[in-house]
Every structure is written in C-alpha cells, then in structure tokens.
Amino acid sequence: MDVISKANSESLQDCNQSSSSKVVQYAFHVVRPEQVPAPSPHFLSSIDLCYSKPEFSTLVLFFKDCFSPAAGAKSLVDSLRSSLSKVLVFYPVLAGRLRENESGRLEVNMNGQGVHFVESKVDSSFQDWEDIRQCPLDIDLSLDTRVVNPSDVPLIKFQVTQFHCGSIAIAVHFLHIILDGSSLYNVLNAWAKVHRGSTLFCESFVRGRELLARDPPKVDAPVPFIIDAAAHDKQLDASNIVPCNLVTLRMEQAAIDTCKREAQTGAFAYNGGKATGFEAVLSLLWSSMLRARGVPQHLDTALLFSINLRGQKLALVPQNYFGNAVANCQVHVSRAGDIVASDLSYAAHLIHKAKISCNRASVQSMLDWLELNSAHVHKELHWRRGITSTSITNFPMYGLDFGWRGGALSQLCFLPSKVPPHMPFVAMLPSPRPKSIEIVIGLHHHDREVLLQDHLFTRYFSASEIKLWTGDHICRALRRVPK
Secondary structure (H helix, E strand, C coil): CHHHHHHCCCCEECCCCCCCCCCEEEEEEEECCCCCCCCEEECCCCCHHHHCCCCEEEEEEEECCCCCCCCCCHHHHHHHHHHHHHHCCCCHHHHCEEEECCCCCEEEEECCCCEEEEEEEECCCHHHCCCHHHHHHCCCCCCCCCCCCHHHCCCEEEEEEEECCCCEEEEEEEECCCCCHHHHHHHHHHHHHHHHCCCCCHHHCECCCCCCCCCCCCCCCCCCCCCCCCCCCCCCCHHHCCCCEEEEEEEEHHHHHHHHHHHHHCCCCCCCCCCCHHHHHHHHHHHHHHHHHCCCCCCCEEEEEEEECCCCCCCCCCCCECCCCEEEEEEEECCHHHHHHCCHHHHHHHHHHHHHHCCHHHHHHHHHHHHHHHHHHHHHCCCCCEEEEEECCCCCHHHCCCCCCCCEEEEEEECCCCCCCCCCEEEEEECCCCCEEEEEEEECHHHHHHHCCCHHHHCCCCHHHHHHHHCHHHHHHHHHCCC
C-alpha cells in the first residue's frame, strides 16, 4: 500500500470543513496507473467529438454492508485505490488528459497523470430514508463538475462516501467525450474483478478505428438524428430557464408486459404484433410526459433515443470497444396531440421505424456528417417540445461484485449538462429487483406533480412507488381511480 500512497497518489487532508448535514470531503488523491505508460495519443472519433464541450456526467452506485462501522473504512478505501491503480494499466486513456493535436482536433494524451479519488463521509445511514433512491434529495453526493481548462482536469473522478451504517456510495464522474455507458460498465466491472483479486488480460482495452468518417466525408444516406421537417427551435432566454426535477420509479415486469400487449394489439400494431418492451415503455413515457407538460395538440414534438452500435443488429464494433459507440435517433411528429390521443401502438410504431432505419449506411453517413458538422450537432436536436432518453437496462450494474457482503443496492444516473436543464428527459436503468427496471424522469416541478397524479400513467406503477414521491393524499386518490 505504500506504493499507492506515495508513488501513485497525492493526498491532501481536510479538503472541506465538517458539516452535520452534508457530505464532508476529507481526503483527496491522484491515483496513477501502477505501471505508467510512455505518452502516446488516443484518437477521438467523430461520435466522441459530439461531446466536445468538456463536462462531467455522473453515475452513483450504492453498496450496503461494506465495512464495520466500529473498525472504520480505511482498509476498504485504501484497497479501492490500490485496485484502481492496477485497472488503469489496462485503461491508460482514463489516466490521460485532453489536448489539441497539430491540426486542432481534440485527442487524449495518454501520459499517466492519473484520476482523482476523493474520500468523504456523512453522518447518515441508509435506514434514514424509506428508499435509498430518496437519498440524494437530502445529501449531495457529487463533486464539482465544472471544467475550466480541459487540459488540466482528469477524464474521470471518483468519490467514495462512507455512511454511518457501514455502507458506501461510489460516485463516478466521467467526461462523455471519452466513453459511453457501455465502456463505463466495462471499466467498473474490471475494477470490481481486480478488487476481488482476479486477473485481467490485455484485451480489456479495445480501441481500433472502426467508427471513422470516409475521406472525404460523404453524406449519402439519411442521418438518424436529423429531421428535415422540423423547424429549428429559437434560442431560449437563459435567465428564464427552470431546471428539471428528478423522480425515480420502479416498473415491474407485469407492467412492462401490459405496455407490450397494448402496443402489440393497438390500432397501429406493427411487425406482426411483436413490439418490444423498450418501444412500448418509451411510447408510454413520451405520451405521458407530453400530457403532463400540456403541450398544445397542434404543435410538433420529437423523441431522441440512442442505439448501441455494439449490439447484435449492427455490430459495427466489438462488445468491449472503448469509447462512444451509439447512434442517436430522433423521431418527429407534426402533432403532439396524435401521440397523446392514440394508444401506445402509435408512438411505439414510430420508434420501431426509426430503429430499423438505423442501418450501416445511415450510421456511415452520420459519421461523415459529424466529421463535417460536429460543432453544430445540437442545432439539429428538437429541444423545445422534445424529450431525450437513454437506456442502459442491459448493463448488469447490480452484478458488479467488489466482494462486499451486501452488494449493490441502488444507482442513480445523471445526464450531462449538454442536455439543457429545461429539457425533459427519461433514463431507463436496470433495477436491483429481478425482472424490473428503474425509470428516472426529469420534468419541471409542476409538470412532475401533474404526471404523478395522472392515472393513465400511474396505473403502471405500484401505489408504494408513487407514495415515495407524492405522499399519502395522492395515493388515496389513486386507489379510487378505476383501472
């Protein structure tokens, strides 16, 4: 452990003053790879460069029964830093820094400068909340996510927070320009394996140049996220922007199956009645959020979702490809009222058509378009009356095994600020309960309250789920609503 504390980390005690109600950061480290490589460049694809405004996304994982409160967590935290140092050998890009190359293109200098690791603690226990998903309402588990000079900041930061009950939260703050959710899961899984004493092999880090634009770039097929029919949104007055509030609801398998049946048997049933759970649930969320926001029926709307290019359908890169390997698809409807008034099969069919239209030719055109227009990609996204979504339900986050008795309990996912703070969004996440998913919804406070009182939406969730975010008075009203 002396190697870690002296050679691979720089510590600074007493980062923050104590506070009885907030997380107290008490130690800061820079963790470097156990074997520092010779500096070399890491190429960033045109998809990576979509996130060229450097800003951190956040994932928080909660683990219970990790250490004895009487003995303290020093040994556990020291071991986490040690195993992280070993993992960085296999993911050297994470220990590098952003820079511009000779042509002005952003790349990563894999120079082994290391990642930030913050130790913190809070005088609270998981039992203080009815559900751990309510914890961040009271406690700030995040680090400062601002980036002033990209060449000076790490590409990934970790904050390990100790709870009074012997549990911990691991907050992961990462620059999206470097990796997506799939790559992040692979990194975390590798870290967990090393922490348990397993051995990694060199193939843990795979990065070729599969996702390249042609030379010269040539847009000869529809680009999945460009909507020719949609008028561009006007610039919003930043002083009037109201940020969204979050709510996390757990949807059980029975409710998912109900959504699927409605999409498979509705008036616009498609594909031989084989609507997927993703299409059906996303259709429900799109129509429900439009209704909650009160979007006028005659105005247009859009839905943004992502397709993993590692999947079986396209398989443009291997499963362990490191970086961003997603294609953003945007569905546009000229009348929001058509989504709200129709059954789930209508929007689900539109989502399905957008999915199947994303093929190798359209992805190649997307790569070429991004190479030419990466600085203008956000102008093509229909923010004003649109909804953006992400889904990582296939990532087995709750299978992450650091060797702790309690295992993973819950997680939170925060979208990067490139999604405007006023932009309604939804994230579909895996759940610790088998055959269920967790849905994070971001809406303005008033719209969120309307959504949670809409029986057309809440009937897909248990009364206890709604009660977590509303209170008894609304739950009593829900029970009186005929199903």
